[in-house]
Amino acid sequence: MRTVGVLALQGDFAAHAAALLRHGLATRQVRRPEHLVGIAGLVLPGGESTTMLNLLASQGLEQPLAQFLRVGSVPVFATCAGLILLAREVSDPPQRSYGVLDVKVARNGYGRQIASGRFSIAGDGVPAGTTGVFIRAPRIVQTGSGVKTLASRGADPVLVQQGQVLAACFHPELEDDHVVVRTFARLVHASADQ
Numbered sequence: 675m676r677t678v679g680v681l682a683l684q685g686d687f688a689a690h691a692a693a694l695l696r697h698g699l700a701t702r703q704v705r706r707p708e709h710l711v712g713i714a715g716l717v718l719p720g721g722e723s724t725t726m727l728n729l730l731a732s733q734g735l736e737q738p739l740a741q742f743l744r745v746g747s748v749p750v751f752a753t754c755a756g757l758i759l760l761a762r763e764v765s766d767p768p769q770r771s772y773g774v775l776d777v778k779v780a781r782n783g784y785g786r787q788i789a790s791g792r793f794s795i796a797g798d799g800v801p802a803g804t805t806g807v808f809i810r811a812p813r814i815v816q817t818g819s820g821v822k823t824l825a826s827r828g829a830d831p832v833l834v835q836q837g838q839v840l841a842a843c844f845h846p847e848l849e850d851d852h853v854v855v856r857t858f859a860r861l862v863h864a865s866a867d868q
């Protein structure tokens with residue numbers, strides 16, 4: 675079985691592990707630099723991005739993760755706070771980020787907890803009728819030319835892909851069998867088959 679790393683410092687990493695297992699992928703919790711070695715893909719889960727950045731620094735993972743992302747040899751799936759970590763530019767409030775995904779993101783661009791919920795999303799990357807669970811979700815306010823929008827909520831891109839990086843503003847891992855988890859699993863198998 676192929677093993678996908680799930681950054682497990684904070685946030686909903688357990689839900690990602692359970693979702694990937696349903697698609698034939700084993701997972702490994704990534705808490706130290708050596709856990710990044712040999713994985714067939716990496717998940718950056720939702721949670722609280724500032725806390726994650728602090729923990730990445732205190733666990734000695736900040737630079738190893740930067741290096742891993744720069745090499746970019748396996749698929750990466752970032753949801754919510756994970757997407758914020760990867761963005762080129764972060765506002766509302768501003769924060770440092772890895773910059774490997776060419777989007778500008780407003781961290782709390784959909785409002786506070788009260789504005790969270792399930793919303794319809796549409797686009798070439800998802801079948802008609804797909805929904806996403808948004809929780810204090812980041813809002814993508816600009817995408818670079820190398821970024822493909824696979825689904826939008828209204829006019830906003832909410833599922834994007836740039837090369838091996840797949841990123842969602844919502845939480846597909848919280849649903850039983852969300853199409854976007856399948857999309858990532860396919861990317862992992864295709865990349866490992868090469």
Ligand code: GLN
Pocket residue numbers: 719720721722723724753754755756758781782809810811812
């Ligand atoms: N708004 C949160 C942040 O800034 C992300 C919310 C989430 O991951 N559900 O980190």
